[in-house]
Amino acid sequence: MKKLMVALPLVALVAACGSGGSGGSAAGSQIKVVGSSTVYPFTTAVAEEFQRANPGNSVIVESTGTGSGIKLFCAGVGDKFPDIVNASRQLKASEYADCAKNGAKNVIELAIGIDGLTLIEGKDGPGLNLTVTDIYKALAANPFGKPNTAQTWKDVNPALPAMKIRVLGPPPTSGTRDSLADLILTKGCESDPAMKELKKTDESKQKDICTKVREDGVFVEAGENDNLLVQKVAADPGTLGVLGFSFLEENADKVKAVQLAGVTPTVETIANLSYPGSRKLYLYVKGEHMAAKPKIKDFIAAYAKQWGAGGALQKRGLVPFGGADAEAAAAQATALTPIDPASLK
Numbered sequence: 001m002k003k004l005m006v007a008l009p010l011v012a013l014v015a016a017c018g019s020g021g022s023g024g025s026a027a028g029s030q031i032k033v034v035g036s037s038t039v040y041p042f043t044t045a046v047a048e049e050f051q052r053a054n055p056g057n058s059v060i061v062e063s064t065g066t067g068s069g070i071k072l073f074c075a076g077v078g079d080k081f082p083d084i085v086n087a088s089r090q091l092k093a094s095e096y097a098d099c100a101k102n103g104a105k106n107v108i109e110l111a112i113g114i115d116g117l118t119l120i121e122g123k124d125g126p127g128l129n130l131t132v133t134d135i136y137k138a139l140a141a142n143p144f145g146k147p148n149t150a151q152t153w154k155d156v157n158p159a160l161p162a163m164k165i166r167v168l169g170p171p172p173t174s175g176t177r178d179s180l181a182d183l184i185l186t187k188g189c190e191s192d193p194a195m196k197e198l199k200k201t202d203e204s205k206q207k208d209i210c211t212k213v214r215e216d217g218v219f220v221e222a223g224e225n226d227n228l229l230v231q232k233v234a235a236d237p238g239t240l241g242v243l244g245f246s247f248l249e250e251n252a253d254k255v256k257a258v259q260l261a262g263v264t265p266t267v268e269t270i271a272n273l274s275y276p277g278s279r280k281l282y283l284y285v286k287g288e289h290m291a292a293k294p295k296i297k298d299f300i301a302a303y304a305k306q307w308g309a310g311g312a313l314q315k316r317g318l319v320p321f322g323g324a325d326a327e328a329a330a331a332q333a334t335a336l337t338p339i340d341p342a343s344l345k
Contacts (some may be wrong), residue, residue: 029057031299035069035086036175037224038115038244039281042313043086043303049312050302057295065224066175073284074099083289083296087282088115088175088244089182093344106287106338110300111329112307114319116245116265117179117277119167119258122234126161128153129259132276136188138165139219141212144192148214168222168229169213169242179279180242181211184260187276230255245270246317270319281318287338297336304333 033043040063047059064072066087073085074095081104091109099107119135121128130153137143137156153160170176189195189210198206213219222229226243233241234254241255245265248257257265260276269275283303290296306312307329309320321329 029293029295031057031059031084031293031296032062032082033059033084033086034062034064034072034082035084036066036088036281037063037170037226038088038176038246039086039112039283041246041316042112042281042307042318043084043283045312045316046299046303046306049306050299053302054295054298059299063224065171065173066178067173070095070284071098073286074104075102077103077286077288081286083286083293084299085284087284088279089178090280090282091284091339091344093341096339096341096344100341104286104288108285108287108332108336109339110283110285110303110332111280111321111325112283112303112318113281113313113321113329114270114273115279115281115317116248116270116275116319117176117183117279118243118245118248118265119260119277120230120233120241120243120248120255121258122237122239123254123256124237125256125258126163127256127259128160128240129262130160131157131261132184132188133191134160134188136185136191136210139167139213140185140189140210141214142209144189144195145209148216148218151218163238165218166220166236166238167218167240167242168220168232171221171223174224176242176244179277183277183279185213186210227251244317245319249317267314267319271322284339285336287336290336300333300336304330 040061044061047061051057051059066089069085070087070091073082075081096107134157138150138153141148150156150165152162152164154162169180195206195210226247229241229243230247230251233239240258248255263269263275265275265277270278285296285300307318307320308326311320314320
Protein backbone atom coordinates (compact mmCIF):
# COMPACT_ATOMS: atom_id res chain seq x y z
CA MET A 1 0.00 0.00 0.00
CA LYS A 2 2.78 2.42 0.91
CA LYS A 3 4.65 1.89 -2.37
CA LEU A 4 1.43 2.33 -4.31
CA MET A 5 0.67 5.62 -2.63
CA VAL A 6 4.15 7.00 -3.11
CA ALA A 7 4.10 5.99 -6.77
CA LEU A 8 1.01 8.08 -7.50
CA PRO A 9 1.96 11.32 -9.29
CA LEU A 10 0.89 13.83 -6.68
CA VAL A 11 -1.98 12.76 -4.51
CA ALA A 12 -2.74 9.72 -2.41
CA LEU A 13 -6.10 9.11 -0.86
CA VAL A 14 -5.77 6.99 2.25
CA ALA A 15 -9.21 5.40 2.27
CA ALA A 16 -10.98 4.84 5.56
CA CYS A 17 -11.12 1.22 6.56
CA GLY A 18 -14.64 0.02 7.19
CA SER A 19 -16.16 3.50 6.84
CA GLY A 20 -19.24 2.29 5.07
CA GLY A 21 -18.81 5.04 2.47
CA SER A 22 -20.74 8.04 3.78
CA GLY A 23 -18.98 8.84 7.04
CA GLY A 24 -15.53 9.32 5.51
CA SER A 25 -16.68 12.05 3.15
CA ALA A 26 -18.23 14.35 5.74
CA ALA A 27 -16.20 17.51 6.26
CA GLY A 28 -15.86 16.96 9.99
CA SER A 29 -14.48 13.43 9.54
CA GLN A 30 -12.03 14.17 6.74
CA ILE A 31 -8.56 15.57 7.42
CA LYS A 32 -6.66 17.12 4.51
CA VAL A 33 -2.84 17.18 4.55
CA VAL A 34 -0.49 18.62 1.91
CA GLY A 35 3.22 19.40 1.71
CA SER A 36 6.67 17.88 1.99
CA SER A 37 7.58 14.72 0.09
CA THR A 38 10.08 13.95 2.87
CA VAL A 39 7.43 14.03 5.61
CA TYR A 40 4.81 12.37 3.37
CA PRO A 41 5.74 8.72 4.19
CA PHE A 42 5.54 9.42 7.93
CA THR A 43 2.16 11.12 7.70
CA THR A 44 0.70 8.42 5.47
CA ALA A 45 1.86 5.78 7.96
CA VAL A 46 0.13 7.60 10.81
CA ALA A 47 -2.96 8.12 8.63
CA GLU A 48 -3.28 4.41 7.87
CA GLU A 49 -3.09 3.47 11.55
CA PHE A 50 -5.39 6.34 12.57
CA GLN A 51 -8.09 5.22 10.15
CA ARG A 52 -7.92 1.61 11.33
CA ALA A 53 -8.53 2.90 14.85
CA ASN A 54 -11.20 5.42 13.77
CA PRO A 55 -13.58 3.86 11.22
CA GLY A 56 -15.61 6.47 9.36
CA ASN A 57 -12.77 9.00 9.27
CA SER A 58 -10.53 9.63 6.28
CA VAL A 59 -7.19 11.35 5.87
CA ILE A 60 -6.16 12.68 2.46
CA VAL A 61 -2.39 13.12 2.17
CA GLU A 62 -0.98 14.97 -0.86
CA SER A 63 2.73 15.23 -1.69
CA THR A 64 3.16 18.71 -3.18
CA GLY A 65 6.50 19.85 -1.79
CA THR A 66 6.84 22.12 1.23
CA GLY A 67 6.59 25.48 -0.54
CA SER A 68 3.56 24.57 -2.64
CA GLY A 69 1.91 22.90 0.33
CA ILE A 70 2.29 25.99 2.50
CA LYS A 71 0.77 28.11 -0.27
CA LEU A 72 -2.28 25.85 -0.35
CA PHE A 73 -2.46 25.75 3.46
CA CYS A 74 -2.24 29.52 3.80
CA ALA A 75 -4.72 30.32 1.03
CA GLY A 76 -7.73 30.43 3.36
CA VAL A 77 -9.93 28.95 6.06
CA GLY A 78 -12.75 26.49 5.42
CA ASP A 79 -13.35 23.06 3.96
CA LYS A 80 -11.75 23.96 0.60
CA PHE A 81 -8.36 24.45 2.29
CA PRO A 82 -5.96 21.96 3.95
CA ASP A 83 -6.01 21.36 7.69
CA ILE A 84 -2.34 20.41 8.00
CA VAL A 85 0.85 20.96 6.03
CA ASN A 86 3.95 18.73 6.18
CA ALA A 87 7.19 20.75 6.07
CA SER A 88 10.86 19.83 5.82
CA ARG A 89 11.83 23.30 7.04
CA GLN A 90 10.36 25.91 9.36
CA LEU A 91 7.56 28.20 8.22
CA LYS A 92 8.83 31.57 6.99
CA ALA A 93 7.62 34.90 8.38
CA SER A 94 6.39 35.89 4.92
CA GLU A 95 4.38 32.66 4.66
CA TYR A 96 2.78 33.20 8.05
CA ALA A 97 1.83 36.72 6.93
CA ASP A 98 -0.02 35.18 3.97
CA CYS A 99 -1.79 32.77 6.32
CA ALA A 100 -2.85 35.57 8.65
CA LYS A 101 -4.03 37.76 5.76
CA ASN A 102 -6.30 34.92 4.64
CA GLY A 103 -7.74 34.25 8.10
CA ALA A 104 -5.42 31.50 9.36
CA LYS A 105 -3.87 33.28 12.34
CA ASN A 106 -3.72 30.37 14.78
CA VAL A 107 -1.05 28.24 13.14
CA ILE A 108 0.30 25.49 15.38
CA GLU A 109 3.87 24.26 14.87
CA LEU A 110 4.79 20.68 15.75
CA ALA A 111 8.40 19.53 15.38
CA ILE A 112 8.07 15.79 14.73
CA GLY A 113 11.71 14.67 14.58
CA ILE A 114 15.00 15.05 12.74
CA ASP A 115 16.01 14.16 9.20
CA GLY A 116 19.31 14.29 7.38
CA LEU A 117 19.61 16.04 4.03
CA THR A 118 21.50 13.28 2.27
CA LEU A 119 23.61 13.02 -0.87
CA ILE A 120 23.52 9.53 -2.33
CA GLU A 121 25.44 7.61 -4.98
CA GLY A 122 25.02 4.15 -6.48
CA LYS A 123 26.23 1.11 -4.55
CA ASP A 124 29.18 0.82 -6.93
CA GLY A 125 30.11 4.51 -6.68
CA PRO A 126 33.60 5.63 -5.62
CA GLY A 127 32.60 6.43 -2.03
CA LEU A 128 32.80 10.19 -2.23
CA ASN A 129 33.70 12.32 0.79
CA LEU A 130 32.71 15.93 0.05
CA THR A 131 32.74 19.15 2.01
CA VAL A 132 30.00 21.77 1.86
CA THR A 133 32.49 23.94 -0.05
CA ASP A 134 33.07 21.18 -2.63
CA ILE A 135 29.32 20.90 -3.21
CA TYR A 136 28.88 24.66 -3.44
CA LYS A 137 31.70 24.97 -5.99
CA ALA A 138 30.18 22.14 -8.02
CA LEU A 139 26.54 23.25 -8.04
CA ALA A 140 26.44 27.03 -7.68
CA ALA A 141 25.70 28.99 -10.84
CA ASN A 142 28.30 31.61 -9.89
CA PRO A 143 30.51 30.32 -7.08
CA PHE A 144 32.00 33.26 -5.19
CA GLY A 145 30.63 35.54 -7.91
CA LYS A 146 32.31 33.91 -10.93
CA PRO A 147 30.68 31.75 -13.66
CA ASN A 148 30.92 28.04 -12.94
CA THR A 149 33.04 26.14 -15.46
CA ALA A 150 33.72 22.99 -13.38
CA GLN A 151 32.79 19.79 -15.21
CA THR A 152 34.34 17.13 -12.94
CA TRP A 153 34.72 16.78 -9.19
CA LYS A 154 38.50 17.04 -9.72
CA ASP A 155 37.92 20.53 -11.17
CA VAL A 156 36.31 21.43 -7.85
CA ASN A 157 38.91 19.83 -5.62
CA PRO A 158 42.16 18.19 -6.92
CA ALA A 159 41.80 15.49 -4.25
CA LEU A 160 38.52 14.26 -5.78
CA PRO A 161 38.17 11.89 -8.75
CA ALA A 162 37.89 13.16 -12.33
CA MET A 163 34.25 12.09 -12.39
CA LYS A 164 31.66 14.14 -14.27
CA ILE A 165 29.48 16.25 -11.97
CA ARG A 166 25.82 15.28 -12.27
CA VAL A 167 23.42 15.77 -9.37
CA LEU A 168 19.69 15.04 -9.29
CA GLY A 169 17.85 17.18 -6.78
CA PRO A 170 14.54 18.66 -5.72
CA PRO A 171 12.70 21.53 -7.44
CA PRO A 172 12.43 25.04 -5.91
CA THR A 173 9.01 24.21 -4.37
CA SER A 174 10.59 21.54 -2.16
CA GLY A 175 11.65 22.08 1.44
CA THR A 176 14.56 19.79 0.66
CA ARG A 177 15.74 22.36 -1.90
CA ASP A 178 15.52 25.06 0.78
CA SER A 179 17.53 22.85 3.12
CA LEU A 180 20.15 22.26 0.41
CA ALA A 181 20.46 26.04 0.09
CA ASP A 182 20.60 26.72 3.84
CA LEU A 183 22.58 23.75 5.17
CA ILE A 184 24.99 23.11 2.31
CA LEU A 185 25.28 25.82 -0.35
CA THR A 186 25.20 28.87 1.92
CA LYS A 187 27.67 27.30 4.36
CA GLY A 188 30.00 26.44 1.48
CA CYS A 189 29.65 29.93 0.06
CA GLU A 190 30.39 31.56 3.41
CA SER A 191 33.65 29.65 3.69
CA ASP A 192 34.88 32.71 1.77
CA PRO A 193 35.11 35.66 4.22
CA ALA A 194 34.18 38.05 1.40
CA MET A 195 30.80 36.31 1.05
CA LYS A 196 30.13 36.75 4.78
CA GLU A 197 30.90 40.43 4.46
CA LEU A 198 28.70 40.77 1.38
CA LYS A 199 25.72 39.58 3.42
CA LYS A 200 26.09 42.66 5.63
CA THR A 201 26.10 45.09 2.70
CA ASP A 202 23.92 43.42 0.05
CA GLU A 203 21.99 40.45 1.41
CA SER A 204 20.00 39.94 -1.79
CA LYS A 205 23.12 39.73 -3.94
CA GLN A 206 24.79 37.39 -1.45
CA LYS A 207 21.77 35.08 -1.45
CA ASP A 208 21.82 34.94 -5.25
CA ILE A 209 25.54 34.10 -5.35
CA CYS A 210 25.25 31.55 -2.53
CA THR A 211 22.05 29.70 -3.43
CA LYS A 212 21.38 29.97 -7.18
CA VAL A 213 22.18 26.61 -8.80
CA ARG A 214 23.51 25.85 -12.25
CA GLU A 215 21.12 25.52 -15.20
CA ASP A 216 23.54 23.87 -17.64
CA GLY A 217 22.52 20.27 -16.97
CA VAL A 218 24.92 19.61 -14.09
CA PHE A 219 22.12 19.99 -11.53
CA VAL A 220 18.91 18.31 -12.70
CA GLU A 221 15.55 18.96 -11.05
CA ALA A 222 14.14 15.49 -10.47
CA GLY A 223 10.67 16.36 -9.14
CA GLU A 224 9.08 15.39 -5.83
CA ASN A 225 9.16 11.60 -6.26
CA ASP A 226 12.16 10.55 -4.15
CA ASN A 227 11.71 6.86 -4.94
CA LEU A 228 12.11 7.62 -8.64
CA LEU A 229 15.22 9.68 -7.86
CA VAL A 230 16.72 6.68 -6.04
CA GLN A 231 16.06 4.48 -9.08
CA LYS A 232 17.76 6.97 -11.42
CA VAL A 233 20.85 7.29 -9.21
CA ALA A 234 21.12 3.52 -8.79
CA ALA A 235 20.94 3.02 -12.57
CA ASP A 236 23.48 5.72 -13.52
CA PRO A 237 26.98 5.29 -12.02
CA GLY A 238 28.55 8.63 -11.17
CA THR A 239 25.25 10.45 -10.71
CA LEU A 240 24.48 11.77 -7.22
CA GLY A 241 21.10 12.51 -5.68
CA VAL A 242 19.80 14.81 -2.94
CA LEU A 243 17.00 13.60 -0.68
CA GLY A 244 15.99 12.83 2.92
CA PHE A 245 17.69 10.23 5.11
CA SER A 246 14.61 8.00 5.38
CA PHE A 247 14.78 7.25 1.65
CA LEU A 248 18.44 6.29 1.99
CA GLU A 249 17.62 3.80 4.73
CA GLU A 250 14.76 2.30 2.73
CA ASN A 251 16.99 1.83 -0.31
CA ALA A 252 20.30 0.75 1.25
CA ASP A 253 20.37 -2.19 -1.17
CA LYS A 254 20.49 0.20 -4.15
CA VAL A 255 22.38 3.33 -3.02
CA LYS A 256 24.81 4.53 -0.37
CA ALA A 257 25.52 7.83 1.35
CA VAL A 258 28.11 10.37 0.32
CA GLN A 259 30.05 11.49 3.38
CA LEU A 260 29.97 15.18 4.31
CA ALA A 261 33.21 16.36 5.89
CA GLY A 262 34.00 12.77 6.79
CA VAL A 263 30.67 12.15 8.53
CA THR A 264 28.26 9.49 7.28
CA PRO A 265 24.56 10.16 7.88
CA THR A 266 23.28 7.67 10.47
CA VAL A 267 20.60 7.79 13.14
CA GLU A 268 23.31 8.67 15.66
CA THR A 269 25.08 11.42 13.68
CA ILE A 270 21.78 13.04 12.72
CA ALA A 271 20.38 12.87 16.26
CA ASN A 272 23.47 14.51 17.77
CA LEU A 273 23.64 17.01 14.87
CA SER A 274 27.26 16.11 14.03
CA TYR A 275 26.13 15.38 10.47
CA PRO A 276 26.15 18.73 8.60
CA GLY A 277 22.87 18.01 6.82
CA SER A 278 20.74 17.47 9.94
CA ARG A 279 17.39 19.31 9.95
CA LYS A 280 14.11 19.29 11.88
CA LEU A 281 10.85 18.22 10.25
CA TYR A 282 7.48 19.83 11.03
CA LEU A 283 3.72 19.70 10.86
CA TYR A 284 1.73 22.95 10.79
CA VAL A 285 -1.89 22.73 11.86
CA LYS A 286 -4.65 25.29 11.18
CA GLY A 287 -6.09 26.11 14.61
CA GLU A 288 -9.21 27.64 13.06
CA HIS A 289 -10.21 24.20 11.73
CA MET A 290 -9.97 22.29 15.00
CA ALA A 291 -13.41 23.25 16.37
CA ALA A 292 -15.16 22.03 13.22
CA LYS A 293 -12.90 18.97 12.96
CA PRO A 294 -12.18 17.70 16.50
CA LYS A 295 -10.55 14.59 15.04
CA ILE A 296 -7.56 16.73 14.06
CA LYS A 297 -6.53 16.79 17.72
CA ASP A 298 -6.84 13.00 17.88
CA PHE A 299 -4.74 12.67 14.72
CA ILE A 300 -2.00 14.80 16.27
CA ALA A 301 -2.09 12.67 19.42
CA ALA A 302 -1.76 9.55 17.25
CA TYR A 303 1.21 11.13 15.46
CA ALA A 304 2.93 11.99 18.75
CA LYS A 305 2.59 8.38 19.93
CA GLN A 306 4.52 7.19 16.88
CA TRP A 307 7.30 9.80 16.57
CA GLY A 308 9.25 8.94 19.75
CA ALA A 309 12.20 6.60 20.31
CA GLY A 310 11.19 3.05 19.45
CA GLY A 311 8.04 4.26 17.72
CA ALA A 312 6.71 3.16 14.36
CA LEU A 313 8.11 6.22 12.55
CA GLN A 314 11.66 5.53 13.71
CA LYS A 315 11.43 2.19 11.92
CA ARG A 316 10.51 4.12 8.76
CA GLY A 317 13.57 6.40 8.99
CA LEU A 318 12.51 9.33 11.16
CA VAL A 319 15.21 10.17 13.71
CA PRO A 320 13.46 10.84 17.04
CA PHE A 321 14.27 13.74 19.32
CA GLY A 322 16.04 13.09 22.60
CA GLY A 323 16.18 14.90 25.94
CA ALA A 324 14.69 18.37 26.16
CA ASP A 325 13.65 18.40 22.49
CA ALA A 326 11.61 15.21 22.99
CA GLU A 327 9.94 16.68 26.08
CA ALA A 328 9.14 19.94 24.27
CA ALA A 329 7.64 18.08 21.29
CA ALA A 330 5.44 15.96 23.54
CA ALA A 331 4.28 19.00 25.51
CA GLN A 332 3.40 20.93 22.35
CA ALA A 333 1.42 17.97 20.99
CA THR A 334 -0.83 18.35 24.04
CA ALA A 335 -0.81 22.13 24.48
CA LEU A 336 -1.13 22.95 20.75
CA THR A 337 0.02 26.51 21.35
CA PRO A 338 -0.20 28.73 18.25
CA ILE A 339 3.08 29.91 16.82
CA ASP A 340 4.51 33.29 17.79
CA PRO A 341 5.10 35.02 14.43
CA ALA A 342 7.99 36.96 16.01
CA SER A 343 9.91 33.65 16.25
CA LEU A 344 9.90 33.19 12.46
CA LYS A 345 12.54 34.41 10.02
